Amino acid sequence: MKHIYLIVFTLVLPLSLFAEDGSRLWLRFSQSGQEKAQVISKYKSPSIDIARQELAAHWQGQPVEFQLDKKLSYLKDGYRIKSDKNKIILSASQDAGLLYGAYHLLRLQQTGADCFNLDMEESPKYDIRILNHWDNLDRTVERGYAGYSLWKWDELPNTLSPRYEAYARANASVGINATVLNNVNASPQILTDEHLTKVKALADIFRPYGIKVYLSVNFSSPKVIGGVKDSDPLNPDVRKWWQDKVKEVYTLIPDFGGFLVKANSEGQPGPQDYGRTHADGANMLADVLKPYNGIVMWRAFVYNPTEEDRAKQAYTEFVPLDGQFRDNVIIQIKNGPVDFQPREPFNPLFGALKHTAEMVEFQITQEYLGFSNHLVYLASLFKETLDSDTYSDGKGSTIARLTDGTLRPAKLTAISAVANIGEDTNWCGHHFAQANWYAFGRLAWNHELPSETIADEWIKMTFSNNDGFVKPVKEIMLSSREATVDYMMPLGLHHIFAENHHYGPEPWLSEAGRPDWTAVYYHKADSAGLGFDRTAAGSNAVSQYFPPLDKVYGTIESCPENLLLWFHHIPWDYKMKDSKTLWDALCYKYDSGVQQVREYQKVWDRMEQYTDEQRFREVQSKLKIQARDAIWWKDACLLYFQTFSNRPVPYDIERPVHELEDLKKIKLDMKHHN
Structure with missing residues (x-):
């Protein structure tokens, strides 16, 4: 992959010196002399x-x-x-x-x-508005699609890239005030003396922009780099090691924010390795951070091999621990119960922890949304979660109001998202992916802002104030997430991606390291129908939602159709609200997604007169990829599911252009993306 380094710029260079390459993001201030x-x-x-x-x-x-x-x-x-x-x-x-x-x-x-x-x-709705970088010390970025990491660990602390300050400036401009520098699958090496001096160099650059630095930590660090015999949180030697390490960190970085922890999930070490609970592990770290006003963000993304429905695991593990966490621990909860899918119901853990601080974790990087190839504006996804009513504290208990201190006063409130930023000249790999970084910052500051308002701001700041450009491009952005759901996984389908890289479709995936890494685990297609039965007769995941949602989701007639296959196994000939059968509805949804992306191409081609040549061509090129991918998704899913439904594709929609057996042979080499 080619990497182009940004030339250093100051605040007062004349506009003419900049190429229209996206490097200035939305900070394209007028400088007319x-x-x-x-x-x-x-x-x-x-x-x-x-x-x-x-x-x-x-x-x-x-x-x-x-x-x-x-x-x-x-x-x-x-x-x-x-x-x-x-x-x-x-x-x-x-x-x-x-x-x-x-x-x-x-x-x-x-x-x-x-x-x-x-x-x-x-006044900001959240105290801590934080980006999570899944950046590794070798500068690869897990689920990163914009080149290598911004952080040049080999050069730090002596050589400081101008992009560090440019990054801080962009974040400050939208009110983001915190950053986790490294991957949640953390290397213990980040806590060595050598790396902490490098972290200090970044913290010193970020501080004037109001940004605090946090680190992801590996729970086994005392044993791996500290020479302690184990990492049991109740072992006094382990506590002493963390105490000394935290003192060292704050001596270097007095305003250090705290730790983000992924523990006992996907093979990561944690307190359960020693028969201890998540509360034992989080509290041990919270206690040593407390004198410095540091916090622990403990992730609720926990799933290990189990017979239980994977969507139930976070709730099952954390609800019994409610009230046991220190007041400087915040449980960081992914927006949905599985894993950043194009559409999920909200995570039932929101509101279920009555005596524990909760924060949302979104994903800005498009792991499941076409990487940096697809134009998908995510403000609508973020808003869908934040505006969801959990009914935990009565009607109106939205996730936003539960996590921002409105309904449950909290010592600190926070909101996070996994960054999509890399070394690419335009920072995010796709010019329109910048809008998702921007949108997260704006919503973290004020979650009441409409998606449309944020899109309007970003277009005018990044491209043009001309209404002939703003209106049609805004329509693309506002419809793009739904279009993507339609051509990938409509009606509540989820996680039918190709294994490991999560880019293309592989609904036939049936063999993997464990069942919940396959696609068939989630869609359950058979001759009778399609979908995961999470009703009381199935996995009973609906029971984790507060009334009346347990009944709303658990009843086919009242379940929102955009989540139908998430909660129900539906017969192929089931009549939808518009009287189409499930099979026909599925076909029309996939086709609609394809047609919308084709329409985006036409609209964008008409925008050439309003924008610079370089960005116009680069977005045009990405839309070609997206259109091809949409057809790939549609054909793969419909041809595969047709082997179970045994029904024809409705004759008034576009015919498949691929053969199923040919699609099954596609194996992408995506190593450079991880």
Whole structure:
């Protein structure tokens, strides 16, 4: 894979020096040679200096005056912007708030909003708004599709890539204030003295942008790199090792955030190796971090070989431990109960932990959504989860309100997502994948923002303010996730991907290291019908949802049709709400997905007049791949499922263009993606 290194840029280079290659993300501020904006500030700090520099270089409106006001502490790291006669007063109680406010002003200017009659307060919905990088120390990125890792461990701490600061700036511009540098499948080596000095170098660059560094840790670190005989959390020697290590970390990085832990899942070590619980393991780490105000984000993604339905495992393991975790532990829960599928119901663990802090984990990187080849705008997926009503605390108990401190006051609130960022010139592999990084930041700040508003902002900031471009491209973005579900796994189908790489379809996959790594485990196709029975008569996963959802999901007639095959094994001739049989509905969904992507190609081709040649051609090329892949998905799934349904593909939709046996022979070599 070819890698192109970004040339260093400063805040005030003229626009003409930049190629239209996507490297500037949404930070494409106007620089028309105007006089520098007047910024009045009697305060100085690294963060305030950046805020002042950004406005001085790019702001074209009234003079801006900074004010630090402790009475605004209720805004946390938010800010107030108010027009006052011939100037704008930007106030905050924290330095970072002034920086976020400066970026808000520039966003208003970029998107063509009114910048003269301002009166607003902004306060983030979550305290910790964090990216999880699944980056390895050898610079490969697990589920990364944008080249090698940004972090050049071999060069650190002495050589600092200009992209480190550019990364921090992009995050600060959307309010992301935390980052986990390394893979949840963590190498113990990240905690060695050698690597901690490298982590410190990154933390020093990120700090002025309001970003705290966190690390994923391997639970076996005391034994592997510390010479302790085991890593039992109740072993005093193990506790002492962690205590000393944490002291070392905070001596180097006084504002270090804490640890992210994946334990006893997919072969990773954990407290259960010693007959201890997740609470024992999390609390041991929480206790040693507590004096430094550090936190533990303990992942609920636990699944090991079991006869039980995999979708039930997180709930089964964690609900009995509710109330046993320290107050600086947050349980990090994937949005769905299986694994970042194009569509899943929300994870039933949300709301079920009545006495334990919970946070959402999303995936920005498109592991199951066509990698960096498919245009899939994920704000609608994020919103679908955040707006889901769990009924845990009565009607209106949405996941957003459960996790942001509204319904259950928490010491700290947090939201996370697995990053899609790599060394590629355009950062994310696909120009439109940048919108998902942007959307996560905006929703982490304010989960009430509509997907449409975020798309509108991003298009105007990244491409063009021209309505002839904005409107049709926004329609592509807003429909793209549903189109992808349609051509991959409609009506509640899930995890019928090819083994290991998760790129293409392999619904016939029946042999793997364990049953829940196969496709047939999930779709259960047979001559009678299709789908996973999770009702009381099946795995009874519906029982993990609060009433009335257990009955809503558990009854075919009331189950949302977009989740039907997730919860039910449905006969092929079952009549859907529109009177189509299940088989016909499946065929029409797959075809609809294909046709939508073809329409995206036509719309994008008409956009050539509004955009630069390089990005136009690169997006056009990706859409060709997506269109081919959509047909591949449609043909593979319909031809395979047809061997069970024994029904014809409806004659008014496009015929398959492949033979099933030919599709079964496709084996992709995707090693370079992992």
